[in-house]
Amino acid sequence: MSQSKPIRRVAIIGTGVIGASWTSLFLAHGLDVVATDVAPGADAALKRFVATAWPALQRLGLAPGASQDRLSFTPVLTDAVKDADLVQENGPEKIEFKKTLYRQLDELLHPNVIIASSSSGLTMSEIQSACKMHPERCVIGHPFNPPHLVPLVEIVGGAKTSEATIQRAAEFYTSIGQRTVRVNKEMPGHVANRLQAALAREVYYLVAEGVVSAADVDTALCWGPGLRWGIMGNMMLNHLGGGKGGIEHFFQQFSGPMTAWWKTLGSPVLTADVQKKLIDSVHAEVGSRTVEELEAERDQVLLGLLEIRNKVAKPSQPKSKAAVA
Structure with a gap:
């Protein structure tokens, strides 16, 4: 070609x-x-x-x-x-x-x-x-x-x-x-959908088991690790999580607790009853807001994040511009 x-x-x-x-x-x-x-x-x-x-x-x-x-x-x-x-x-x-x-x-x-x-x-x-x-x-x-x-x-x-x-x-x-x-x-x-699916599995499990509401699990994600994920991915954040020792120290410090948590992660079955519990919890979080209003809120925050990221780091350039010049 x-x-x-x-x-x-x-x-x-x-x-x-x-x-x-x-x-x-x-x-x-x-x-x-x-x-x-x-x-x-x-x-x-x-x-x-x-x-x-x-x-x-x-x-x-x-x-x-x-x-x-x-x-x-x-x-x-x-x-x-x-x-x-x-x-x-x-x-x-x-x-x-x-x-x-x-x-x-x-x-x-x-x-x-x-x-x-x-x-x-x-x-x-x-x-x-x-x-x-x-x-x-x-x-x-x-x-x-x-x-x-x-x-x-x-x-x-x-x-x-x-x-x-x-x-x-x-x-x-x-x-x-x-x-x-x-x-x-x-x-x-x-890849990215698989990552989302892995997270969604645990989210659904925690809400279905009554550990947390849809509103609180969303707060836990978007005001906690989600803020960091908007800046760096999991592997880079692990590297920072190890402090001066980097990723090597991270694994020394956290591999034990993390693998112990893995053993307790849920595998929910999305039966009609489980889906209804999830749906009801989501609607309680949504309240009177419309899908259009939520989309507008998402896009406004996303635009702000993109503007900041574009100022900090420019996308990598293609190795050759011959195909797109």
Whole structure:
């Protein structure tokens, strides 16, 4: 695969929450975006989402030439992907649907065009198995909701994905301000969702067992370790937790207590009764606030954190700008 062609035009397949957020991000970085979705009213809904997201993107800083006017929409897949340099696919998490779609894309697109999937759980090896011509250009580019604000992208290759594709995808996402993680082995749920699932398991257990309410467990997380996780990850925080002795002292000091806690961690079964207990506790925490109000609160705090982080540490630059210049 040649890495010389710049990525200037992106095709978005599927304009739900993730696809619309990707669209906003790409537009904010001065790219041309052609979106496609067969759902009724998808065009209008997408434009409303972008317009709503735009003030936050302006606050973070728009790239030269960034404009909502660089968005076009068509319900016809073949028209959407024509002349695209990269396709960001956000279709349903159904393997047969994706295999059919990727078989079609493989036949339509120039071999140089990357096909990136936002899939949160399906493996690229299974998805790309339908591609008979150029499976090497297919890769997972898994974002986190909402992608236009949360910069993490997990990059996972399949059995037939080329190293050149992985490198070019990483360079592209990095060039638009995202933080990429290279997942070296395919795992269900990739990495970050697995971390969230591990934490959610213990959260659900503690609430279901009556140890703590949903409100208090959320307070424990977001006003305790969550504040630190917004700055550094678990391994770096462990290193700091060891004081001057670093990670070595941390393990000497805490490996015993920590492994003892592991033995008491819960494995809740999400029966109807357990789910009702969790749901009732969450609604008690939510009170009269709407989902829209909670989303606005989340995004305002997130924007402030992003602005601070961007001042302190700039995203790492791609090794080569040839693919995105």
